Amino acid sequence: xxxxxxxxxxxxxxxxxxxxxxxxxxxxxxxxxxxxxxxxxxxxxxxxxxxxxxxxxxxxxxxxxxxxxxxxxxxxxxxxxxxxxxxxxxxxxxxxxxxxxxxxxxxxxxxxxxxxxxxxxxxxxxxxxxxxxxxxxxxxxxxxxxxxxxxxxxxxxxxxxxxxxxxxxxxxxxxxxxxxxxxxxxxxxxxxxxxxxxxxxxxxxxxxxxxxxxxxxxxxxxxxxxxxxxxxxxxxxxxxxxxxxxxxxxxxxxxxxxxxxxxxxxxxxxxxxxxxxxxxxxxxxxxxxxxxxxxxxxxxxxxxxxxxxxxxxxxxxxxxxxxxxxxxxxxxxxxxxxxxxxxxxxxxxxxxxxxxxxxxxxxxxxxxxxxxxxxxxxxxxxxxxxxxxxxxxxxxxxxxxxxxxxxxxxxxxxxxxxxxxxxxxxxxxxxxxxxxxxxxxxxxxxxxxxxxxxxxxxxxxxxxxxxxxxxxxxxx
Numbered sequence: 001x002x003x004x005x006x007x008x009x010x011x012x013x014x015x016x017x018x019x020x021x022x023x024x025x026x027x028x029x030x031x032x033x034x035x036x037x038x039x040x041x042x043x044x045x046x047x048x049x050x051x052x053x054x055x056x057x058x059x060x061x062x063x064x065x066x067x068x069x070x071x072x073x074x075x076x077x078x079x080x081x082x083x084x085x086x087x088x089x090x091x092x093x094x095x096x097x098x099x100x101x102x103x104x105x106x107x108x109x110x111x112x113x114x115x116x117x118x119x120x121x122x123x124x125x126x127x128x129x130x131x132x133x134x135x136x137x138x139x140x141x142x143x144x145x146x147x148x149x150x151x152x153x154x155x156x157x158x159x160x161x162x163x164x165x166x167x168x169x170x171x172x173x174x175x176x177x178x179x180x181x182x183x184x185x186x187x188x189x190x191x192x193x194x195x196x197x198x199x200x201x202x203x204x205x206x207x208x209x210x211x212x213x214x215x216x217x218x219x220x221x222x223x224x225x226x227x228x229x230x231x232x233x234x235x236x237x238x239x240x241x242x243x244x245x246x247x248x249x250x251x252x253x254x255x256x257x258x259x260x261x262x263x264x265x266x267x268x269x270x271x272x273x274x275x276x277x278x279x280x281x282x283x284x285x286x287x288x289x290x291x292x293x294x295x296x297x298x299x300x301x302x303x304x305x306x307x308x309x310x311x312x313x314x315x316x317x318x319x320x321x322x323x324x325x326x327x328x329x330x331x332x333x334x335x336x337x338x339x340x341x342x343x344x345x346x347x348x349x350x351x352x353x354x355x356x357x358x359x360x361x362x363x364x365x366x367x368x369x370x371x372x373x374x375x376x377x378x379x380x381x382x383x384x385x386x387x388x389x390x391x392x393x394x395x396x397x398x399x400x401x402x403x404x405x406x407x408x409x410x411x412x413x414x415x416x417x418x419x420x421x422x423x424x425x426x427x428x429x430x431x432x433x434x435x436x437x438x439x440x441x442x443x444x445x446x447x448x449x450x451x452x453x454x455x456x457x458x459x460x461x462x463x464x465x466x467x468x469x470x471x472x473x474x475x476x
Contacts, residue, residue: 033260036228080336331346397439
């Protein structure tokens with residue numbers, strides 16, 4: 001099926017290769033790179049975690065992303081339609097992708113809103129009292145109203161971009177915002193490297209201590225690779241469905257993967273050398289970006305104010321380019337499967353996401369309903385990070401390796417023989433045999449870790465949701 005001829009005007013196409021690469025890299029680059037990567041690396045031993053993460057990105061991340069692009073372009077349909085038109089029994093995999101996008105957008109705009117709020121806070125004097133920065137963040141997230149305002153503003157920015165379509169909204173935003181993000185991170189990184197004692201931070205980040213590697217570090221690295229590359233949630237499959245047949249899938253996948261990994265490493269370089277220079281704790285957890293980083297910039301004096309502004313603008317940009325792809329997954333489903341216009345689809349999806357975000361935001365401050373004694377923010381995060389993304393990526397590989405015809409897949413990836421991909425046999429063996437087993441082992445470890453940390457009820461809920469997707473997917 002030729003996507004350029006089969007795609008309806010309401011779906012759209014990418015207008016250029018660079019536009020697609022920037023948009024896909026924007027989807028991959030997000031809070032996972034700048035907010036989650038540094039603190040996850042810090043909590044899991046630094047260099048050892050980074051080494052395993054890079055291996056996962058190269059062998060698993062690249063392979064799964066290429067698979068999603070190929071399946072998306074081959075069918076020219078949304079995450080659900082791509083599976084349904086091939087074999088209705090696999091429809092539940094697409095439903096899982098849409099559900100993952102919906103749940104991640106149930107907490108992602110909350111943190112995106114924090115990033116925008118910090119642009120305002122820094123502009124109005126947050127750094128003038130370094131000792132109060134930690135209390136300021138605690139007070140901010142505990143306030144029921146402030147975070148909701150900024151979350152609403154952030155969600156409106158997503159609506160503004162996605163409602164304008166693929167080439168007119170998402171692609172244009174990617175072309176402007178991605179280069180801006182790289183420039184900002186390079187500026188902040190260069191300054192961090194000039195500080196005395198910065199080399200200790202680089203050593204922490206890049207010198208592996210393999211004695212620190214255990215199953216939890218491996219699980220964290222795989223989870224980070226999936227979360228960071230937007231895999232297993234339908235984003236890349238949906239973006240692939242807007243690709244024209246002439247584009248080189250292998251080359252674009254390599255470019256997107258390299259850009260995403262580059263941003264993650266730049267974020268680490270931007271933070272850890274400066275943290276070591278000022279004797280700050282690298283394993284500061286999720287509060288790293290909103291407490292430790294502002295304290296870090298406050299220590300630098302006047303230049304710190306400018307760098308802090310740039311950093312949080314960059315964080316907001318990274319969050320936005322990623323979340324528009326998550327919104328687009330749900331929008332594409334509503335357009336393709338339910339016949340909605342783009343405007344109606346965007347507004348409908350955004351209303352549901354806003355309601356989920358309200359629950360997630362309130363839960364941070366200990367308010368709102370709880371499920372199994374766990375707030376909505378953590379429920380959405382645990383379900384997607386520990387179960388849905390890994391299982392989704394595994395099922396996409398099984399679908400491509402065992403359900404799709406090998407020769408048809410090769411024709412799709414090589415543009416009917418016009419593009420050279422000498423590693424096709426290795427890639428095919430990876431997605432058919434090795435990657436599903438590797439992901440299954442790590443996913444089982446994740447579920448076990450959930451039980452060990454008294455989150456077993458949520459793990460069971462996630463598995464039950466997957467089962468229900470399988471039972472009821474034909475009606476969706």
